């Protein structure tokens with residue numbers, strides 16, 4: 001990757017993928033390369049509710065969390081451009097994320113994900129409590145991620161390689 005700064009057009013780049021696929025890390029790196037900012041939908045929901053994701057699930061249930069996600073998609077679509085958006089793993093399963101921008105699916109195997117997520121990281125994620133259930137979820141979601149994506153990236157590589165691949169896939173649309 002050359003050290004020159006890239007410059008994206010007005011559309012956001014939206015990262016989707018299963019828990020632990022590296023969406024937040026890649027969003028931060030890409031934002032640096034593109035001289036823009038990274039937004040994380042889970043962090044925005046946590047900040048706006050003043051609750052952790054696990055607390056929202058425990059106190060109000062998953063349905064309430066999905067309603068926050070839906071509201072946020074609408075808001076981001078209307079108000080944000082030229083940013084990198086890291087989504088929660090279930091966001092494209094329950095809502096259409098495409099109005100937010102160009103969709104990049106960070107594709108990675110389940111075993112690799114379990115190696116990456118520390119017990120502390122798993123504890124933050126209410127839907128990763130039970131490994132067998134998480135695997136089932138992984139299988140039901142894969143085809144939805146693929147159908148939603150404009151581009152699919154092999155996310156088991158290093159963050160630099162993943163960013164490189166994303167930027168080159170978008171090159172015709174990047175000035």
Ligand code: S3P
Nearest residue numbers: 018019020053088089090125126
């Ligand atoms: C979820 C993924 C989490 C978070 C919530 C639900 C899911 O985000 O939004 O716990 O349904 O896959 P990450 O993908 O950042 O872990």
